[in-house]
Amino acid sequence: xxxxxxxxxxxxxxxxxxxxxxxxxxxxxxxxxxxxxxxxxxxxxxxxxxxxxxxxxxxxxxxxxxxxxxxxxxxxxxxxxxxxxxxxxxxxxxxxxxxxxxxxxxxxxxxxxxxxxxxxxxxxxxxxxxxxxxxxxxxxxxxxx
Amino acid sequence: xxxxxxxxxxxxxxxxxxxxxxxxxxxxxxxxxxxxxxxxxxxxxxxxxxxxxxxxxxxxxxxxxxxxxxxxxxxxxxxxxxxxxxxxxxxxxxxxxxxxxxxxxxxxxxxxxxxxxxxxxxxxxxxxxxxxxxxxxxxxxxxxxxxxxxxxxxxxxxxxxxxxxxxxxxxxxxxxxxxxxxxxxxxxxxxxxxxxxxxxxxxxxxxxxxxxxxxxxxxxxxxxxxxxxxxxxxxxxxxxxxxxxxxxxxxxxxxxxxxxxxxxxxxxxxxxxxxxxxxxxxxxxxxxxxxxxxxxxxxxxxxxxxxxxxxxxxxxxxxxxxxxxxxxxxxxxxxxxxxxxxxxxxxxxxxxxxxxxxxxxxxxxxxxxxxxxxxxxxxxxxxxxxxxxxxxxxxxxxxxxxxxxxxxxxxxxxxxxx
Numbered sequence: 302x303x304x305x306x307x308x309x310x311x312x313x314x315x316x317x318x319x320x321x322x323x324x325x326x327x328x329x330x331x332x333x334x335x336x337x338x339x340x341x342x343x344x345x346x347x348x349x350x351x352x353x354x355x356x357x358x359x360x361x362x363x364x365x366x367x368x369x370x371x372x373x374x375x376x377x378x379x380x381x382x383x384x385x386x387x388x389x390x391x392x393x394x395x396x397x398x399x400x401x402x403x404x405x406x407x408x409x410x411x412x413x414x415x416x417x418x419x420x421x422x423x424x425x426x427x428x429x430x431x432x433x434x435x436x437x438x439x440x441x442x443x444x445x446x
Numbered sequence: 447x448x449x450x451x452x453x454x455x456x457x458x459x460x461x462x463x464x465x466x467x468x469x470x471x472x473x474x475x476x477x478x479x480x481x482x483x484x485x486x487x488x489x490x491x492x493x494x495x496x497x498x499x500x501x502x503x504x505x506x507x508x509x510x511x512x513x514x515x516x517x518x519x520x521x522x523x524x525x526x527x528x529x530x531x532x533x534x535x536x537x538x539x540x541x542x543x544x545x546x547x548x549x550x551x552x553x554x555x556x557x558x559x560x561x562x563x564x565x566x567x568x569x570x571x572x573x574x575x576x577x578x579x580x581x582x583x584x585x586x587x588x589x590x591x592x593x594x595x596x597x598x599x600x601x602x603x604x605x606x607x608x609x610x611x612x613x614x615x616x617x618x619x620x621x622x623x624x625x626x627x628x629x630x631x632x633x634x635x636x637x638x639x640x641x642x643x644x645x646x647x648x649x650x651x652x653x654x655x656x657x658x659x660x661x662x663x664x665x666x667x668x669x670x671x672x673x674x675x676x677x678x679x680x681x682x683x684x685x686x687x688x689x690x691x692x693x694x695x696x697x698x699x700x701x702x703x704x705x706x707x708x709x710x711x712x713x714x715x716x717x718x719x720x721x722x723x724x725x726x727x728x729x730x731x732x733x734x735x736x737x738x739x740x741x742x743x744x745x746x747x748x749x750x751x752x753x754x755x756x757x758x759x760x761x762x763x764x765x766x767x768x769x770x771x772x773x774x775x776x777x778x779x780x781x782x783x784x785x786x787x788x789x790x791x792x793x794x795x796x797x798x799x800x801x802x803x804x805x806x807x808x809x810x811x812x813x814x815x816x817x818x819x820x821x822x823x824x825x826x827x828x829x830x831x832x833x834x835x836x837x838x839x840x841x842x843x844x845x846x847x848x849x850x851x852x853x854x855x856x857x858x859x860x861x862x863x864x
Contacts, residue, residue, distance in 0.1 A: 303466070304809045304860075308802075313861070339801055339817040340825065340832045362831050364801035365861075428801065 306418035307425065308365065311373075316365040321375035325358045330442035334435040336427055341367045343432055347439040352383045354440075359432070366425050371432030373413050383440060393433055397426050449754040451843040457483040457746075458841055469811030472849045477629050477657060477790050477837030478815050479679045482743070489742035490684050493735040500731050502708060516734050519741030520724070523689055526744045527674065528665035531694040537727045538687060538737050542656045543579040545675035545690035546623070548703045548727060549652060550583035553621070554590050555701040562620070562700055566592030569619040571649070573598040573606055573635070574827050575628045578820045580654040584623055593620070600827055604631045604780045611643050619649040626658035630819045630835065631780035631828075632763070632790035634658065641670040650696065656680055660839070661759055661788055663752040672696055678736065682840075683743035687736035690727070697723040704729040747840075755840055759789040762838050766791055766847040773854055779833050789838035792819070795854065798861050800834040806857035807834075812850055 324331075328346035335342045341363030348356035357375040361368065374393075378386050389409055393416070396405040401421035405414035419429050455461050458481045465471045473481060493515060499508035501516045517533065524533040539545045556562035564570070570584050570593050588595040596614055599607045606624075615622060622644040627634045637653070644651045650672040655664060659674075660681035666674055673696070678687035692700070702709055702720055706729035711719040720726045747755060764784045770776060775796035781787045795803055804816035815835045818825040825832065836850055 304806065307805065308860075340822065341801075342831070364799040366801070422805070425801075425805070 303421075307422055309415045309418060311412055311415050312369040312419075313365060315369035315372040319368060319372040321358050321372065321379065322360065323358060324360050325356050328356075328358075329446055330439045332435050332439045332442065334431060334438065336363070336367065336431050338427070339364070341428065341431055343367070343371055343435050345371075345432065345435040345439050347436070347443050349383070349440070349443040349446075354378055354381055354383070354386060357436070359435075361432075363431065364428055366419055366428040367431045370413075370416065370429045371435075374432050374436060377411060377413060378436065383444070386436075386440065390433055390437060394430070396420060397429055449750060449758050451758065451841055454750065455841045455843075457485070459484055459487070461841065465811040465813070466809055470849075472810075472812040472846045474836040474838060474842065474846060474850060475813045475815050476660075476680070476839035476842075477819075477835060479685070480660065480682050480839055481841065482682055482684070482739075483746050485746055486682055486684065486739050486742045490735045490739035493738045498735070501734055502725075503731075512734060515738045515741075516732070519737040522741040522744050523691075526664070526748065527659075527689075527691050528667055529691055530667050534722075534724055535691055535694050535697065537690040537692070537697075537724045538732050539690055539727075540686050540733060541688040542654065542675045542677035543688070545688050546580055546652070546654065547583045548690060549623075549673060549675075549700075550587040551703040552700045552727075553587060555703065557701075560699060560701070564591035564593040564620055566594075567618055568593040569596055569616055570594070571596050571598070571615055571619055571622040571644075573624050574600045575606070575631060575633065575821065575824045576623075576625055577629050577654065577656070578822070579656075580623055580625055581823070584621070598624075600631075600824065604628075604633050604828075606633075606635050608636075608639055611639055615640070615643045615647060615649065617647050619644065619647050621652065622649050623652040623654065625654040625656075627661070627788050627790075628780070628821075628824070629657045629790065629837075630792050630821050630824055630833065632788045632792070633781055634786040634788060636786065637669055637671065645670075657788065657790065660747070662756040666691060678740040678743065681740070681743055682746055683740035684736040686733045687740045689740075694723060697727070702726050702729070706730050750840060758840065759838060760784050760787075762842060762844070762847065763787060763789040763791070765844055766836065766838070766850070769847055769851045770854075773851065773858075775858070776854070777830075779828050779830055789842075790835065791837075792833040792835040794830055794833055795858065798857060800832045802861060803834045803854065803857050806860055807850070807853045810849070810853040810856060812853045814850075
């Protein structure tokens with residue numbers, strides 16, 4: 302069933318058991334993003350120490366795809382340098398723009414390659430990118446501090 | 447003629463196709479846009495094939511025919527709404543959104559002494575259940591003019607709270623703009639008390655009829671409102687055509703909003719005077735084929751009989767509500783009985799996000815809308831981040847309602863396995 306390529310087990314697992322959810326009391330930057338078409342919301346806290354992302358925490362509400370994507374992203378980017386994070390974000394953005402033609406690079410994206418299935422559903426690409434757009438914004442703001 | 451959605455359905459070519467690998471199309475998104483009968487598609491394309499020319503301009507036969515077709519459509523709209531001043535009170539716009547913006551911007555253009563000139567001493571009234579198209583133009587007019595924006599609240603039973611009507615529509619209120627039927631809740635608003643109070647204080651009443659005009663008999667005289675807006679594409683017509691109706695004496699006093707060709711009487715290098723209503727509000731070459739298509743759509747509805755349409759939808763609303771209330775963990779966001787209610791049903795399912803519900807429904811051929819439905823403040827007031835919405839129309843039947851219920855139960859099973 303086509304739907305199963307969208308709702309893969311690892312996605313629904315992150316949705317049911319979100320990682321890094323609950324905002325840190327302190328942060329280098331805090332951003333709030335919404336998906337204007339469906340009302341999904343996310344607040345993301347980033348702590349940056351010597352260009353290393355030492356903490357990414359979030360609060361939000363939304364569909365399984367947007368919530369699982371944020372959860373997986375925070376897992377993936379915590380502990381990475383800003384430079385590494387740029388490579389990962391770029392790779393994820395390319396995957397989501399691939400319309401199902403790319404399998405994603407597991408070396409870079411690890412579990413997040415399951416979002417290859419989501420890229421076949423144009424209506425859900427924005428859901429997947431909500432947290433990642435918030436991260437881009439937060440990292441720029443944190444660097445400007 | 448007896449109404450049969452099975453027969454109606456045959457007039458809509460889109461139902462000949464299938465969805466998601468051969469599934470029957472169960473179209474439950476008419477609140478967003480309706481499907482089109484063949485007569486509408488042909489009226490629009492025949493205009494381009496046989497009569498296309500710029501209306502009110504050319505000195506040739508095609509221009510005459512195009513003008514006749516366009517003005518004929520205006521006549522059909524006037525009949526459809528029971529316009530007391532006839533076709534001259536019908537203004538074609540590109541959408542209901544434009545109709546409402548036209549009013550708000552035209553009011554901004556009103557000089558001191560004009561009844562539509564607003565200042566910080568005045569008040570504009572809306573409701574908490576407005577679509578953004580009937581909220582933001584008034585927020586912005588309020589910001590431009592200094593007039594205060596006030597609104598009727600929505601009760602937990604999804605009805606307008608009119609208990610404080612005299613405190614909301616105050617003596618200094620100039621404009622009251624309300625929706626006839628909520629695009630989210632399905633609630634049909636009672637207008638008598640609002641109209642009476644508004645007129646008592648000298649305010650004009652504007653009705654957003656986007657979700658009512660396609661579904662029930664509208665008679666502007668009976669409703670007692672001063673302006674009414676609706677869109678063609680939700681009423682079986684083409685996109686790109688909307689309607690604004692208003693009383694002639696008010697349209698006369700209202701300044702124009704868009705300026706340019708066709709809307710003038712005389713022009714010099716430094717000044718201009720305006721053509722009579724409705725031309726005063728129709729600058730530029732209008733959406734002619736779309737107006738003609740709308741005429742065909744309203745003829746189609748009139749042939750069905752608007753009372754038949756409304757009865758059909760009330761029966762369907764009763765059926766779908768009854769069936770949906772059998773679903774475990776469902777919350778209907780809107781009235782759960784058919785009293786003063788249309789066939790638009792928004793709902794949430796415990797532990798499954800509306801967007802995920804919508805995705806599963808789509809996999810079963812069931813087309814619905816998810817999100818805040820361009821009524822974000824209402825979603826906040828109902829304490830839901832988003833809902834899934836099924837909105838029914840003339841071509842839907844009990845089978846479609848059953849398909850929705852089966853698909854929701856399927857979604858619960860599908861997402862419940864984790």
